[in-house]
Every structure is written in structure tokens, then in C-alpha cells.
Amino acid sequence: MTRLRYGLIQSPATDYRNAEERDYDFEIAGENLAPVSGDNMIEVVGRGPLTVGSAAECDAYAVSKLYEKVCLSYAPGLEGRKLSVKGYHPDHYEGPVTFRVHTANSVSDAKRVVFSSISEMGLRALSIGVSLVFAAIVLGMVWKGIGVYRIAGENYTPLQSFFLDKETNSYSLSKFQLLAWTTVAVFGYIYLLFCQSLIQWNFAFPNIPSGWPTLLGVSAATAVGKHPMHCRRAELRRSNILSAQDLRQRRDGEYVRVAGCIIARQRPGTAKGFIFISMEDETGIANVIVTPDLYDHDRMVVTRSKFLLVEVPLQNQDNVIHVKATRLTDPICSCEIPIILSRVGVRQADNR
Numbered sequence: 001m002t003r004l005r006y007g008l009i010q011s012p013a014t015d016y017r018n019a020e021e022r023d024y025d026f027e028i029a030g031e032n033l034a035p036v037s038g039d040n041m042i043e044v045v046g047r048g049p050l051t052v053g054s055a056a057e058c059d060a061y062a063v064s065k066l067y068e069k070v071c072l073s074y075a076p077g078l079e080g081r082k083l084s085v086k087g088y089h090p091d092h093y094e095g096p097v098t099f100r101v102h103t104a105n106s107v108s109d110a111k112r113v114v115f116s117s118i119s120e121m122g123l124r125a126l127s128i129g130v131s132l133v134f135a136a137i138v139l140g141m142v143w144k145g146i147g148v149y150r151i152a153g154e155n156y157t158p159l160q161s162f163f164l165d166k167e168t169n170s171y172s173l174s175k176f177q178l179l180a181w182t183t184v185a186v187f188g189y190i191y192l193l194f195c196q197s198l199i200q201w202n203f204a205f206p207n208i209p210s211g212w213p214t215l216l217g218v219s220a221a222t223a224v225g226k227h228p229m230h231c232r233r234a235e236l237r238r239s240n241i242l243s244a245q246d247l248r249q250r251r252d253g254e255y256v257r258v259a260g261c262i263i264a265r266q267r268p269g270t271a272k273g274f275i276f277i278s279m280e281d282e283t284g285i286a287n288v289i290v291t292p293d294l295y296d297h298d299r300m301v302v303t304r305s306k307f308l309l310v311e312v313p314l315q316n317q318d319n320v321i322h323v324k325a326t327r328l329t330d331p332i333c334s335c336e337i338p339i340i341l342s343r344v345g346v347r348q349a350d351n352r
Contacts, residue, residue, distance in 0.1 A: 013111070041101070044099060228261060258279070
């Protein structure tokens with residue numbers, strides 16, 4: 001028996017229209033195919049055999065790019081192993097087609113192929129277009145609902161409000177993250193829906209990936225939930241403790257105090273003992289440089305603290321800010337800033 005398979009494509013295989021000739025070409029790879037290409041008979045199950053053109057007709061079709069019959073051929077060295085079929089025309093709205101190959105002595109197993117009525121680029125363009133329509137509808141609803149968005153006395157469009165944090169009057173990374181993941185998820189689902197229905201002829205909504213709701217939930221939580229530092233910003237300001245955004249407005253050499261939640265510690269082997277700490281608050285990230293001497297003095301604070309209070313003369317050269325710490329304090333263990341000693345702050349910081 002001839003064994004029929006279509007390359008490495010899983011059943012049902014998918015074939016796209018030839019852009020130049022407006023028909024379909026595919027290959028049949030297997031064993032025990034007839035040595036001469038024209039001796040193979042391609043059967044469409046339920047319809048009968050395909051009409052095969054002669055050598056002269058196929059030469060004329062190759063020039064005109066208009067195939068009235070299918071043409072069969074082998075590439076040199078692949079006789080009996082890979083049969084090329086050019087110029088196939090499926091019926092409109094035919095759906096999956098099942099083929100068999102007949103030779104003089106055997107018949108292959110049946111193989112289903114889907115002939116897509118839309119090109120790959122057309123499918124992507126359609127998915128992008130539908131996604132943009134959904135985005136326009138959402139933006140129109142927001143525009144009609146909130147009108148002009150006011151932050152610190154300034155007027156912003158609803159489109160800008162998708163990216164601005166009302167509390168800090170700055171662009172919000174968490175909001176951008178939520179929008180980015182949502183956009184990717186919606187586009188991916190629409191693309192999968194069209195692939196399944198327009199190409200595979202499976203007219204059913206695809207299953208939602210198991211991790212998708214969790215991913216969107218985490219992104220939404222980071223955008224909606226308040227940062228621990230934000231909850232106590234008023235008390236922090238009364239203690240003259242600045243935010244990461246406030247540092248940009250301070251003069252070079254000015255003595256400042258800044259606090260935040262430690263999100264990263266780095267001690268590169270080539271840094272000669274210097275430690276680099278990233279502190280986050282609701283407005284952004286402040287990068288702190290800890291000298292080897294200060295690290296030896298406050299080793300436990302640097303390595304164990306969840307929050308950090310830094311006192312330092314600010315280095316602001318052409319808006320490039322360096323915070324080279326001269327004093328470090330753990331605000332949770334210190335009575336100097338009791339405002340961060342609340343149970344909520346400690347529980348969020350310790351994650352327990």
C-alpha cells in the first residue's frame with residue numbers, strides 16, 4: 001500500500017492559495033508512488049479522480065498561469081517519493097477535502113487537506129482590523145463617559161488617561177502593562193478564532209488559554225492596587241521624605257531623604273565592593289549606590305530590609321541623578337518613621 005503524508009503538517013493539513021496563479025499547489029510525500037508522475041491518480045473522496053493535464057498542456061499553463069487541469073511532476077532525484085500537484089481548484093465553500101493516491105498496484109490511506117480561501121497576510125490584516133474596531137469602541141465609550149480628564153489642573157484626553165496615573169501625574173508602567181497584555185490577548189484570541197473558522201472550518205469559539213485570566217488579573221491588580229508607599233505619602237512628605245519623582249526637581253548637592261521598597265540588589269564582581277540598590281515607590285524607581293564602607297557599617301540593613309530610607313547629598317548632572325548613600329535606615333525597624341510601621345505596610349513588605 002502507498003503511504004501518503006503531507007510533509008510534516010498534522011492532519012488536516014492546510015494549503016494557501018498561490019498568489020500569482022490564484023490556485024493551489026501542494027506536495028504528496030510517501031512511498032511506493034508510481035515512478036512516472038502521470039501514472040499516479042489523485043482521487044478526491046466523494047467526487048472522483050482529478051483530471052490531469054498532458055505535458056504540453058502543463059507547459060502552456062506554466063506560461064499563462066491559468067490552470068484548467070492539475071499538473072503532476074517530480075523534482076529530480078525524488079521520483080516515486082514526492083509528487084508535486086499544481087493548479088488544483090477546490091469548489092467554493094468546500095471545506096476540508098480528502099484525497100487518496102492510486103497507483104497500478106495499490107491505494108493510499110485517505111488524507112484530509114484544508115484549502116484556505118484567505119491568505120496568511122489577509123488573515124493577519126483582518127485580525128488587526130477587527131482588533132482596532134474593538135479598541136475604537138472602547139475608546140469611544142470612555143471618551144463619552146469621562147470626557148476631559150483632569151490631573152493637577154491640567155486637561156488630558158481619554159486616550160492619555162489610559163497611560164497617566166492620576167495620583168502622580170506621570171506615565172504609569174503598570175497601566176501600560178495592563179493595556180499591552182490585554183491588547184495582545186484580545187488580538188491573539190481574534191486571530192485564533194479566524195484561523196479556526198476561516199481556515200480549518202471549525203465554527204466554534206476556541207478555548208481560552210488557562211493562564212490568560214491569571215495574567216490579566218495580575219496586570220489589572222498592579223494597575224488598580226495602591227503601592228504601599230502611596231498609602232502613606234502624606235505622612236512621608238511631612239517628614240521631608242521625597243518620592244523618586246521629586247528627586248528630578250532637586251538641585252545638585254542638595255541634601256535629600258528618599259524612601260522606597262527594595263526591588264533589587266546587585267553587587268557585580270567588577271564593581272570593587274560597591275552595591276547597587278533599586279528602590280521603588282508609587283512614582284518610579286530610585287537607584288542607590290552603597291559604598292563598601294557604608295555596606296560594612298550597615299550590612300544587615302542592606303541585605304535584610306524590605307524598605308529603605310536613604311539620606312544623601314543629591315548628584316544631579318544634566319538630569320542624570322545619582323543617589324550615593326551616606327546613611328541608611330530600615331524604616332520598619334526604626335522609630336524615626338513610624339508611619340511605615342502599620343500592620344498593612346509590614347504585611348505587604350514581608351509578604352506574609
